[in-house]
Amino acid sequence: MSKAFRTLVKRILMETRFFLGFTLLALFALSWFSIYRASLSEGREETRAVREMAQRGELAKPAPKKSAETKAESSESEKGKAEEADGKNVATKKTGDEAEKAESGEPKKTDDLASAKKQDEGAPAEPPPPPPLTEEQRRQRRARGFYQFLGGPDMDMSSGAIATMLMYFLTVGIPIMLPLFWGISRGSAAVAAEIERGTMDMILSRPVSRSAYLLAQVLTTVFGYLMMVVVIVAGAKVGESFHGLDTSPSFVALTRPALNVVGLGLAIYGLTLMFSAFDIVRWRPNMIASILTIAQLVGYAVANQPETADDSWYKLPGKLSVFSTFYPIEAFVKGEYLPRHLGILLMVFIATGIVALWRFNRRDLPANS
Amino acid sequence: METIIATHGLTKQYGDFYALRDLSLEVHRGEVFGLLGPNGSGKTTTIRTILGMIRATSGYASVAGLDCWHDSLMVRERVSYLPGELRMFGYLSGYQHLKFLCELRGGAGLERAVHIAESIMELDLNRKVRRYSTGMKQKLALAQAFADPVEILILDEPTSALDPSARGLVLDLVINARAQGQTVIFSGHVLSEVERISDRVAIMRRGHLMHVEDMHSRRCARMVLARFEVDPPQEFPEDLGLIVRRRDGNELLFEHQGEIRSLLDWFSRQGISEMAIGTEDLRGLYDKYHGPDVRDEELAPVLEYAKP
Numbered sequence: 001m002s003k004a005f006r007t008l009v010k011r012i013l014m015e016t017r018f019f020l021g022f023t024l025l026a027l028f029a030l031s032w033f034s035i036y037r038a039s040l041s042e043g044r045e046e047t048r049a050v051r052e053m054a055q056r057g058e059l060a061k062p063a064p065k066k067s068a069e070t071k072a073e074s075s076e077s078e079k080g081k082a083e084e085a086d087g088k089n090v091a092t093k094k095t096g097d098e099a100e101k102a103e104s105g106e107p108k109k110t111d112d113l114a115s116a117k118k119q120d121e122g123a124p125a126e127p128p129p130p131p132p133l134t135e136e137q138r139r140q141r142r143a144r145g146f147y148q149f150l151g152g153p154d155m156d157m158s159s160g161a162i163a164t165m166l167m168y169f170l171t172v173g174i175p176i177m178l179p180l181f182w183g184i185s186r187g188s189a190a191v192a193a194e195i196e197r198g199t200m201d202m203i204l205s206r207p208v209s210r211s212a213y214l215l216a217q218v219l220t221t222v223f224g225y226l227m228m229v230v231v232i233v234a235g236a237k238v239g240e241s242f243h244g245l246d247t248s249p250s251f252v253a254l255t256r257p258a259l260n261v262v263g264l265g266l267a268i269y270g271l272t273l274m275f276s277a278f279d280i281v282r283w284r285p286n287m288i289a290s291i292l293t294i295a296q297l298v299g300y301a302v303a304n305q306p307e308t309a310d311d312s313w314y315k316l317p318g319k320l321s322v323f324s325t326f327y328p329i330e331a332f333v334k335g336e337y338l339p340r341h342l343g344i345l346l347m348v349f350i351a352t353g354i355v356a357l358w359r360f361n362r363r364d365l366p367a368n369s
Numbered sequence: 370m371e372t373i374i375a376t377h378g379l380t381k382q383y384g385d386f387y388a389l390r391d392l393s394l395e396v397h398r399g400e401v402f403g404l405l406g407p408n409g410s411g412k413t414t415t416i417r418t419i420l421g422m423i424r425a426t427s428g429y430a431s432v433a434g435l436d437c438w439h440d441s442l443m444v445r446e447r448v449s450y451l452p453g454e455l456r457m458f459g460y461l462s463g464y465q466h467l468k469f470l471c472e473l474r475g476g477a478g479l480e481r482a483v484h485i486a487e488s489i490m491e492l493d494l495n496r497k498v499r500r501y502s503t504g505m506k507q508k509l510a511l512a513q514a515f516a517d518p519v520e521i522l523i524l525d526e527p528t529s530a531l532d533p534s535a536r537g538l539v540l541d542l543v544i545n546a547r548a549q550g551q552t553v554i555f556s557g558h559v560l561s562e563v564e565r566i567s568d569r570v571a572i573m574r575r576g577h578l579m580h581v582e583d584m585h586s587r588r589c590a591r592m593v594l595a596r597f598e599v600d601p602p603q604e605f606p607e608d609l610g611l612i613v614r615r616r617d618g619n620e621l622l623f624e625h626q627g628e629i630r631s632l633l634d635w636f637s638r639q640g641i642s643e644m645a646i647g648t649e650d651l652r653g654l655y656d657k658y659h660g661p662d663v664r665d666e667e668l669a670p671v672l673e674y675a676k677p
Contacts, residue, residue, distance in 0.1 A: 007472040011458070198456025205420055205450040206473035209442050365422040367413050367453070 004208050008216035013223075019185065020224050023178045024231045031235025032242075034171045039243035175232070176326075179265030182224055184289045187272025190217040191360055193282040200365055210361050214277075218353060221269055225262040232258040249332075256335045257328035263345035267322050268293055270352030277356040280366055296321040322348060370397040373521065373552050374419060378428035381414050381576075388414040390576040391428070396554060398520075401547050403567030403584075404556040405651070407659055411576040412556045413453055416523055419554075420450055432521065446474075449517035453525035453556075455506050459499030463509055466498055470513050482516035489538060503530045515542050522546055522553045528562060540566050560651040570651065572658050579658045586626070588648065593623040595636060596643040609635055624649070 013020075191214075194200040203213065233254045240248060271292060275285035296317075303318025318324055325341035374396035381389040389411045396402045404412045417423045418430050421441025430437040432444045457466060467486065471479040486492045490508040498506065507530045514522055524543070528536040536559075543553050543566050557563050563570055564584065572580045593611075595601075597619045605611045610627035625632060636644060657663070 003475055004473045007469060011469060015458075015460075198454065199458060201422070201450075201452045202457065202470070203473065204422065205445060205448075205452070206470065207442055207446040207475075208473055362424070364424060365417070367417065 002212075004206070005212055005216055008203070008208065008213060009220055012217060012220040016186070016189075016220070016224070020182070020227070023182055023224075024227055027175060027178055027228055028231040028235040028238075030171065030175050031232045032239035035236050035239030035245065036243050037171060039239075039245055176261060176264070179225065179228055179262050180268050180293060182228075183221070183265040183267075183269030184272045184286060184293070186217070186221040186224070187269045187274075187289060188276045188282045188285040190214065190221075190273055190276055191356075192276040192279040192285050195280045195365065196282050204365065211357060214357055214360055218273070222266070225265055228262050228265075229255060229258040232261070253332055253335075256331040256338050259342060260326060260328045260331045260338060263342045264322060264326050267345040267348040267352075270349035270356070273356045274352040274359075277359040277363070297323055300324055370400075372396070373398040374402075374430070374432050374554070376415070376418075376428065376430040379415070379418060379425050379430055380427045381411075381418065381423060382426040387576045389418070389425070392576070392578050393428075394571055394578055394581065396552060397568075398552055399547065399550055400568040401543060401553045401555055401566050403563035403570035404554060404573065405558075405560070405563055405570055405655060406573035407558075409575070410573040412573055413525055414576070415573075416450070416525055416554065416556065419523065420445065420448065447519055448521045448523055449514045449519045451510050451514040451522075451524045451527050453529070455503075455510050457498045457506055457509075459497065462497055463492055463494035463501070466509060467494070467513055467516075471516075474517060477518050478513075478516040482512050485515055485542075486512035489542075490535070504532060504535065507531055508535060511539060511542070515546060520550075520552060522551055524553065525556045526558065527555070528557065528559065536562065560655055564651045572655060574658050580654065582651075582654060590624055590626045590649070591629075592647050592649045593625050593632070594620070594643075594645040594647075595623065595639075595641045596620045598640045598642050602639075606635065 191200075194203070204210065233251060236249065236254050237251075268289060272285050272289035275288050276282075279285050299317025300321035300323035303314045303316075303321070303324075305314075322345065325344045327337055327341060330336065331338045331341075372395045375394075377393050379389055379392040380387065392411070392415060404415065406412050414423060418425050419432060419437050421437050421444055424438050433447060435443050435447075437444050458469070461469060463486065464483065467482045468479060471477065471482060483494065486494055486509060490512055492501075492505060492508055492512070498509070501509065507527070511524075511527060514524065514527075522543075528539050531539065540562060543555060546553055547566075547568075553566075555563060555567060567584050570582045570584055571578055572582070592614070599619075601616075601619060601621055605613075609632055610625055611632075612624045613621060614624050615622040
């Protein structure tokens with residue numbers, strides 16, 4: 001690594017130290033908090049009883065993911081990450097959560113819990129396939145799906161529901177958002193912001209190739225993501241040492257969902273970098289990447305509502321969304337899909353990165369850039 | 370003379386607008402080459418094309434035989450550039466800034482840059498750059514440019530934000546750089562500065578190269594204004610080296626190159642009532658292309674000729 005390259009990397013790290021530092025600290029704290037949250041249900045009598053039942057084989061193993069029912073699990077809290085280390089215990093966790101919620105008066109997620117319970121009780125035979133829907137039924141179902149997605153008339157705004165939403169936001173929402181923020185921020189900073197600030201001239205009038213410049217940007221961002229994996233795992237382990245769990249999750253099991261999260265961040269980073277390489281102002285790649293990210297999230301969410309699960313009309317936005325490769329619970333429990341999901345996310349990152357490199361090497365740098 | 374920078378038919382087009390049009394010029398090794406022209410005349414575009422920051426629409430530019438676009442990295446190893454508008458990393462101190470830029474060149478020249486900044490430019494390098502005034506930032510960037518161990522210095526309006534004494538320092542540093550064998554391209558708006566230090570000057574207008582003037586022969590030339598008591602002669606001895614620039618009744622303006630004694634002897638025999646001898650500054654030449662009365666139509670034959 002040449003001295004010039006090291007200097008570039010050092011400069012970027014210095015510029016981003018506060019942003020990256022805050023992100024890492026927040027992820028560490030939230031990972032710890034997730035373990036604390038899990039430990040609360042670990043200590044309960046109900047949880048122990050269900051776990052013992054599971055160990056005696058009185059609870060059925062969950063079926064591998066193949067339907068919307070399993071998909072719905074992915075929207076479950078990441079708190080499950082630290083609770084079980086294998087597929088067998090998923091059932092335990094589900095029932096444990098249910099018991100806890102019943103005790104604390106929190107409203108149940110009826111669909112999820114009912115399906116989990118169905119698994120728990122070991123349904124002996126698969127139900128017969130439903131009759132095909134008429135076009136009218138499909139239309140009504142689509143309308144109902146949207147209504148449900150927006151909240152619907154049954155939305156319970158009692159304190160328990162709000163608390164649950166807040167909990168999901170803390171243990172799932174923010175840990176996903178922080179790597180996405182990092183990716184969008186670093187992507188737009190790499191080219192467009194440097195041109196807008198006017199410092200690109202100073203750097204590229206020195207004997208530094210454009211490829212080396214972009215590589216330094218990418219490596220620094222990837223370094224940030226690797227640090228995120230480290231702090232997520234470290235936060236969980238430190239949390240476990242303080243609060244204790246009956247079943248200690250392995251390092252590998254904790255690393256898998258963290259990799260899934262940062263893989264998603266890398267894909268969004270690549271997308272932003274690509275738009276940034278075409279631009280001269282920062283706000284535009286920021287805005288385009290943010291809109292695309294939100295659109296993909298909405299598309300994925302719509303496609304995976306229970307009402308829309310078997311409606312092919314909704315499948316497309318779900319399939320086009322990078323969020324369809326985001327499945328941290330499964331990554332934690334088994335990791336069966338993780339290589340494929342990570343592969344897709346890395347391919348998005350590499351493809352967009354190549355476009356960014358191609359464009360950046362050919363573009364004009366405007367005066368006073 | 371060895372050519373170190375050459376452009377041939379260099380054209381840069383943005384849609385219908387030509388930022389540069391068929392620019393062909395040569396810069397010789399070890400000379401100070403002045404670039405003159407108003408804003409938007411193409412000076413900065415020329416410089417940025419040489420540095421490989423802009424890709425020419427047609428034509429080519431080369432530095433020491435290296436293509437400025439394809440071999441841009443090797444070109445930039447040989448060139449130090451001072452941008453016209455300075456933007457810096459405000460969170461770095463002056464010293465950190467110099468160190469950062471030197472390390473991008475492998476670490477060479479830091480000591481010299483610190484020496485120029487502290488001793489010559491009188492900067493406090495411990496202060497954050499964000500606390501520097503515009504002139505101080507310019508001084509810091511100049512210290513960096515003059516310290517780089519390179520063959521070519523490209524200075525885009527290097528004195529624009531400086532006080533008069535600092536301007537003098539910069540001009541001295543340019544002369545010093547030339548004495549050390551460096552080639553300098555000096556773009557500016559202050560004619561007297563360009564005139565003082567340049568070996569040759571190019572005048573640009575709307576992306577065209579209008580004129581290249583050799584300042585040495587210009588400095589040797591003198592302007593002679595003479596008022597004759599009687600009708601002045603229509604022709605003059607060829608060996609005197611007189612060129613009539615303007616004839617206004619009995620008053621004539623000559624351009625003269627050569628030996629002054631024989632000229633004075635000749636005039637003393639002609640019966641002149643008044644005589645003034647001086648040198649012509651660049652203003653006259655500049656105004657020929659950029660004066661208030663100059664219109665594109667008048668320059669049309671030149672502009673037409675320069676079209677690609």
